[in-house]
Amino acid sequence: MRSRIDSGEKALVPYMTGGLGDWVTTVGAIASAGADAIEVGIPFSDPVMDGPVIQEASRRALEAGTTPGSVLDELSTADVGVPLAVMTYANLVYRFGWDRFADALVVSGVSGAIVADIPLEESEPWCAAADARGVETIMLGAPTGSDARLRRVVVRARGFVYAVGLLGVTGERESLAETSSEIARRLKAMTDKPVLVGVGIGSPDQAAEVCEVADGVVIGSAVVRRALETNSPEAVGELVGEFRQAMS
Amino acid sequence: MGEPDAGGRFGDFGGRYVPETLMPALIELEEEFRAAWGDPEFRSELDHLLTEYAGRPSPLTECHRLSAELGCRILLKREDLNHTGSHKINNVLGQALLARRMGKTRLVAETGAGQHGVAAATAAALMGMECVIYMGEVDMGRQELNVFRMRLLGAEVTAAHSGSRTLKDAVNEAMRHWVSTVEDSYYLLGSVMGPHPYPWMVRELQRVLGSEAREQSLLALDQQLPDVVVACVGGGSNAAGIFSGFVDNPEVSLVGVEPAGGAAVGHGVPGIVHGMNSFLLQDDVGQVLEAESISAGLDYPGVGPEHSFLSQSGRVTYESVTDAQVIEAFVLLSRTEGIIPALESAHGLAWIVANSERLHGKSVLLNLSGRGDKDVAQMMDVLADRL
Ligand SMILES: Cc1ncc(COP(=O)(O)O)c(C=O)c1O
Numbered sequence: 001m002r003s004r005i006d007s008g009e010k011a012l013v014p015y016m017t018g019g020l021g022d023w024v025t026t027v028g029a030i031a032s033a034g035a036d037a038i039e040v041g042i043p044f045s046d047p048v049m050d051g052p053v054i055q056e057a058s059r060r061a062l063e064a065g066t067t068p069g070s071v072l073d074e075l076s077t078a079d080v081g082v083p084l085a086v087m088t089y090a091n092l093v094y095r096f097g098w099d100r101f102a103d104a105l106v107v108s109g110v111s112g113a114i115v116a117d118i119p120l121e122e123s124e125p126w127c128a129a130a131d132a133r134g135v136e137t138i139m140l141g142a143p144t145g146s147d148a149r150l151r152r153v154v155v156r157a158r159g160f161v162y163a164v165g166l167l168g169v170t171g172e173r174e175s176l177a178e179t180s181s182e183i184a185r186r187l188k189a190m191t192d193k194p195v196l197v198g199v200g201i202g203s204p205d206q207a208a209e210v211c212e213v214a215d216g217v218v219i220g221s222a223v224v225r226r227a228l229e230t231n232s233p234e235a236v237g238e239l240v241g242e243f244r245q246a247m248s
Numbered sequence: 249m250g251e252p253d254a255g256g257r258f259g260d261f262g263g264r265y266v267p268e269t270l271m272p273a274l275i276e277l278e279e280e281f282r283a284a285w286g287d288p289e290f291r292s293e294l295d296h297l298l299t300e301y302a303g304r305p306s307p308l309t310e311c312h313r314l315s316a317e318l319g320c321r322i323l324l325k326r327e328d329l330n331h332t333g334s335h336k337i338n339n340v341l342g343q344a345l346l347a348r349r350m351g352k353t354r355l356v357a358e359t360g361a362g363q364h365g366v367a368a369a370t371a372a373a374l375m376g377m378e379c380v381i382y383m384g385e386v387d388m389g390r391q392e393l394n395v396f397r398m399r400l401l402g403a404e405v406t407a408a409h410s411g412s413r414t415l416k417d418a419v420n421e422a423m424r425h426w427v428s429t430v431e432d433s434y435y436l437l438g439s440v441m442g443p444h445p446y447p448w449m450v451r452e453l454q455r456v457l458g459s460e461a462r463e464q465s466l467l468a469l470d471q472q473l474p475d476v477v478v479a480c481v482g483g484g485s486n487a488a489g490i491f492s493g494f495v496d497n498p499e500v501s502l503v504g505v506e507p508a509g510g511a512a513v514g515h516g517v518p519g520i521v522h523g524m525n526s527f528l529l530q531d532d533v534g535q536v537l538e539a540e541s542i543s544a545g546l547d548y549p550g551v552g553p554e555h556s557f558l559s560q561s562g563r564v565t566y567e568s569v570t571d572a573q574v575i576e577a578f579v580l581l582s583r584t585e586g587i588i589p590a591l592e593s594a595h596g597l598a599w600i601v602a603n604s605e606r607l608h609g610k611s612v613l614l615n616l617s618g619r620g621d622k623d624v625a626q627m628m629d630v631l632a633d634r635l
Pocket of ligand 1: 439485618
């Protein structure tokens, strides 16, 4: 991802819910379609940062018996060829054990993590466990943050900085929120780390637009919606390909 | 019951586990509440509202017939007589004043039984604010009357369709809504739960009922404090309020009563949900379990962090009662004292009934957190064969 950005291109990081249908094949299709890294969601019963699409995907995955252990086990046997990060919620990590969870990520070949409800103030035990094992904790910078706060976020962030594109939960929006480019611009002014915008990037056009400022995008609900609607890894791969094309 | 530490923790419990978007709002809220709470003008405005609008102080009622029947001396703190019918109004008036002071024009709230929602809608009407309430679809069915009251008061009531479709899911939806509207909305949380500063702030706002109850008990009991103080525990706000008046007197036993199907302290283990680390009903990997209780206000798998702390420190004992025991207590208080309790409050009485032998000759103060009007429609079905 770093080399892609260094050569002036934009990074594409799609999200897929672990445990949803034929998700491992889907993750492979996403990689083949040109993703630079992939976020795999470990579904939680009460995902407060997620909108209806990812909520529904989480519900289905949980109904199918998905657990943090099952997602990580399957990832450890998958050969995807791009870096993987997990995205989940604090209680699943806490219950697993901060250290044990970081160990499990390493064993599964996962190099990064986003924990949606661990802000800076609560980050210490998890980040200590992750840092000690070389797992990169991606921190979020939100439009509500002051410059002083965002500066602390970028210092703490590893891998890349996740710029939250709008005030709201995950989900596609009709048009790109003004806050998206603004938060990317603010964060870019503070750091040399890659700044990727996520939340509310629903179409290839929107991705291209925000990439005029940002180093790349995270696309979640659009991908998961396609997976929910089609149950087809190829169809998800096609969508990711469209994003890739629009961003180059 | 003191202040949590700088990170909002009571011992190991509490904290602020929220999406980054909300963190600045929580930090601001803590500062604003601290300033308001130390401001005599704010305090006197709140006191005025509590007196002139909500009807405080609420009385303390000695239950002669019930006491004779159970063999212990039972006193009720009558939060059922407050405007809107429960202790929830104490918290709501304080937070609504704070919201106005902060320049917010819109209140967002979750509700279980609808008592917090009704109180929030009431405060919004009083102060000319917009109000959006999230309520689980199941609760909207069993607390239909309160849904109508909220709408009558001008609030928008939105159903939470996910999960168990009860209080837990209403909190999820309210938090999601808050993430989207944080700049102009004030999240008016209804119990001593959620991220810091809510557990602390809501307890401070409910302290009034504990202070009153302490004074009133001294008067009623010849300058003695009650032997036992009992309150039901959902999130734990009415319990935190009444316990605050007695916690520094170790000779007073404090008992929190949870529903058997939602006993977070009784059967839970520490977990993180809704912004807090606290006892939580969850499965082996940390998925939150659905609570199951006849009472919508207690049908919640978590509990406020200070209760987890008070349980761990041993200062408060947490017990549970079944739905069947609650139904009997609901009828008992109606028949012996002419007071129809909220199903939530009936949990406390059910515990007293179950332990009446042990309590023989003792004085027992029960926080009657609310009135049962809202439950009458539901209980018509439950009691159909008996009445
Ligand atoms: C009358 C009454 N008592 C108690 C509760 C439970 O809340 P808490 O545990 O915060 O007092 C409710 C909640 O709806 C209620 O309506």
